[in-house]
Amino acid sequence: MAINPFTSLFGQSPIRPIQTHMTRVHECAEQLIPFLQATLDNDWDKAEEVRNTISALEDDADALKKDLRLNLPKNLLMPVHRSDLLDLITRQDRIANCTKDVAGIMLGRKMRIPQQMADIMLEYAATAIATSAQALKAINEMDELLETGFRGRELVLVEGLIEELDRLEHKNDKLQIEVRAKLFEFEADLAPVDVMFLYRVIDGIGELADRAQKVGSRMQLLIAS
Numbered sequence: 001m002a003i004n005p006f007t008s009l010f011g012q013s014p015i016r017p018i019q020t021h022m023t024r025v026h027e028c029a030e031q032l033i034p035f036l037q038a039t040l041d042n043d044w045d046k047a048e049e050v051r052n053t054i055s056a057l058e059d060d061a062d063a064l065k066k067d068l069r070l071n072l073p074k075n076l077l078m079p080v081h082r083s084d085l086l087d088l089i090t091r092q093d094r095i096a097n098c099t100k101d102v103a104g105i106m107l108g109r110k111m112r113i114p115q116q117m118a119d120i121m122l123e124y125a126a127t128a129i130a131t132s133a134q135a136l137k138a139i140n141e142m143d144e145l146l147e148t149g150f151r152g153r154e155l156v157l158v159e160g161l162i163e164e165l166d167r168l169e170h171k172n173d174k175l176q177i178e179v180r181a182k183l184f185e186f187e188a189d190l191a192p193v194d195v196m197f198l199y200r201v202i203d204g205i206g207e208l209a210d211r212a213q214k215v216g217s218r219m220q221l222l223i224a225s
Contacts, residue, residue: 015142015143016143017068018068018089019139019140021061021064021093022092022135022136022139023136024064024096025092025093025095025096025132025136026133027057028058028099028100029095029096029128029129029132029208030132031050031053031099031103032054032128032129033125033126034050035050035054036113036122039106039111039112039113040112040113040115040118042112047103047106047107050103051103051104051107054099055100057096058096058100061092061096065089065090065092065093068086068089072086080146080222084218084221088218088219091211091214091215092139094211094214095208095211095212095215098205098207098208098211099208102205105200105201109197111194111197113201114183114186114190116185116186117179117182120175120178120179120182123175124176124178125205127171127172127209128172128208128212129208130168131168131169131172131208131213132208134161134165134168134212135213137161141154141157150223158219158223161216162216162220165213165215166213168213169210169212169213172209172210176202176205179202183202
């Protein structure tokens with residue numbers, strides 16, 4: 001008798017494929033640093049290679065999302081609603097989408113970050129990726145959290161992870177202000193269209209961190225429900 005591979009992926013819990021999806025999403029986000037570094041080095045062959053990796057990981061995440069939507073059991077023997085889990089998957093998926101959008105804008109225009117703001121831009125991107133990593137940590141605790149019935153030490157652990165996620169997103173917000181201020185110092189020396197797209201990239205990286213924080217917000221609602 002043939003075994004449905006997706007059934008094998010679920011195993012005893014529908015949480016496992018959600019964790020797999022978030023892992024793939026974060027792997028996509030992690031590629032942002034090597035991509036930005038390639039653009040700073042003016043190595044567009046490398047930038048295209050990394051962008052292709054981002055695209056492949058985003059495609060994998062998208063396929064997992066579609067499989068989850070189609071195969072997530074309608075009647076879950078769990079203290080959470082199916083619609084809440086589907087919303088969580090959607091929020092996770094947007095992290096990968098943000099990463100792909102940023103890389104697409106920059107590669108399409110062969111757009112380099114001005115050297116004057118290279119260091120703070122890399123720090124800004126690294127903090128956004130750290131926010132995604134923290135969201136992954138929280139998601140990876142979901143199965144244990146459900147097993148304990150949303151109480152006890154596991155609940156305290158997850159609440160702490162979400163608090164740290166909020167802190168990282170707040171740090172990213174503050175860095176975004178600094179990045180924008182740095183760009184403002186010399187934007188008059190740049191072509192207006194370049195400035196416009198630089199602000200779009202800055203916003204896109206900030207959105208990545210925001211989307212990761214919203215994964216934690218959805219988890220908090222699950223815990224409270």
